[in-house]
Amino acid sequence: MDLSFIEKLGLKEKNAGTSTGVKDLPSETYIDSYSPVDGKKIGSVSITNAKQYDELVKTAQKAFLSWRMMPAPQRGEIVRQYGQILRQYKDPLGRLVSYEMGKSLQEGWGEVQEMIDICDFSVGLSRQLYGLTIHSERPRHRMYEQWHPLGPVGIISAFNFPVAVWSWNAMIAMVCGDVCIWKPSEKAPLCSVACQNLMKKVLKDNNLSEGIVNLINGDYKVGEFMTKDDRLPLISATGSTRMGKIVGREVASRLGKTILELGGNNAIIVTPSADMKVVLTGAVFGAVGTAGQRCTSTRRLIVHDSVYDEMKEKMVNAYKQLKIGNPLDEKNHVGPLIDTDAVESYLDALKAVKEQGGKLLVEGGVLEGAGYESGCYVKPCIAEVRPDMPIVSTETFAPIVYLIKYSDLTEALSIQNGVPQGLSSAIMTDSVREAERFLSHEGSDCGIANVNIGTSGAEIGGAFGGEKETGGGRESGSDSWKAYMRRQTNTINWSEELPLAQGIKFDL
Secondary structure, X not given: OOOHHHHHOOOOOEEOOOOOOOOOOOOOOEEEEEOOOOOOEEEEEEOOOHHHHHHHHHHHHHHHHHHOOOOHHHHHHHHHHHHHHHHHOHHHHHHHHHHHHOOOHHHXXXXXXXXXXXXXXXXXXXXXXXXXXXXXXXXXXXXXXXXXXXXXXXXEOOOOOOOHHHHHHHHHHHHHOOEEEEEOOOOOHHHHHHHHHHHHHHHHHOOOOHHHEEEOOOOHHHHHHHHOOOOOOEEEEEOOHHHXXXXXXXXXXXXXXXXXXXXXXXXXXXXXXXXXXXXXHHHHHHHHHHHHOOOOOEEEEEEEOOOHHXXXXXXXXXXXXXXXXXXXXXXXXXXXXXXXXHHHHHHHHHHHHHHOOOEEEEOOOEOOOOOOOOOOOEOOEEEEOOOOOHHHHOOOOOOEEEEEEEOOHHHHHHHHHOOOEEOEEEEEOOOHHHHHHHHOOOOOOOOEEEEOOOOOOOOOOOEEOXXXXXXXXXEEOOOHHHHHEEEEEEEEEOOOOOOOHHHOOOOO
16 A cells, blocks of 8 residues: 655654744653554554643744734735645645545545535634624713634544644634644644644744744643643533533533533434435435444434335445455545554444344444454444434444435434434425424524535535534634634723713702
8 A cells, every 4th residue: 555645744753743932842752543444553643741731832822922913914915825835735635634544535534624625614714703883872982892813723533534623623713813733633743744844834934933823742641631721711622422521521621611522413304205216315324424433323223114215225226336455446435443442332333223123234343364464344234223212312433324214304313303312414305394493493402403414524615513412512613713812892981071871860
């Protein structure tokens, strides 16, 4: 296998996992990164210790003082340049994402394209950080609101999108005038070092402090440095609901702010009028893309009883055509799970399906033999279940989709909304009434609701996030930028008197 992309990204056998201001504090411990594709070690990344972290935050605080004073369009220019360098390195960075995380090469390239897209979005945003003008009740007074940078922002990202989710946060935060401290998943650390190497080049070319964008690496203990640090007013964390509850409690205890992007348990409702070709494309990709390791992966197919048998047959036939193997080979549809722990969770879920009375329409299992030596390749499977089975309400990061039957739309909506998570949802229908009901107050309770497209993926122009145990935060597009800034209301008295609000008299 050609692994020249590793060298092109400036990666070494041992890589610095801590950046800026801590060059005189050598690391003592390292994370070894192994590819789930072939089980081979790719490289090592140094783990940030407490002393390094403290020095890094001090550097970030100093960088913030000058970065916030740069006009927002000029900050946007730095982000534009980062988008340009990502275009130059899209191929090797996409290959690294695919090799270190295990998603298909097309998805690896696609993830880097999302980074490029959010850079473009942020450049435009840098000229649109608008406030409001408000009419005062007092004569010759003007009120308005404006938005100021928050300070150093902490970003904790997950393994399944090792570069894109960071960029959703960092590029927006940068044009808002914030500086960033990134703690990536310890399961894909080399991707973070590659992104940091490219950012360092842009900052250096513009004579800017490296402290504007910072990187730390390690396990959850390193993440705790950020969540407990009151020098970081905002923590944006992506990961499991369990992790999010811990982060939320810790940051709230110091009255900090959070953006939480947590678990998903996403459903597609299939109605009698649905175009089955559209349904099949959305359902199969949603269920097996990234080997089911997206927070927006399709976990449940809720199918009307009149088309249930047809849908079941089409899904089973489609799964027979899936090619599982090395994700860097573009002929393969499904790559490996991230590690053997994920494989165990997958097997536990299949066991639970059987114990709780479900039926496997497409059997699962771990693949062995040539090409599968890493032990991380599993078979995508389809399970016929009841909606009240506990396993159906549990998010399993693996290619398992649950097939559920319903008789009317009220029942389908109840099934869809009857899980703790609330990220993404979809309905497949040619009925305007069904579509509008799905999008109404009595419809989907998720942060994302789609009509005639699947649950998986999202465009950067819209706010991304969910409700309930998904966390409630929003990232990326729309007005998500407001989470990275502080709102200030201003009143200016340009009269020669001081009239008080609500007509209060206070004569001196």
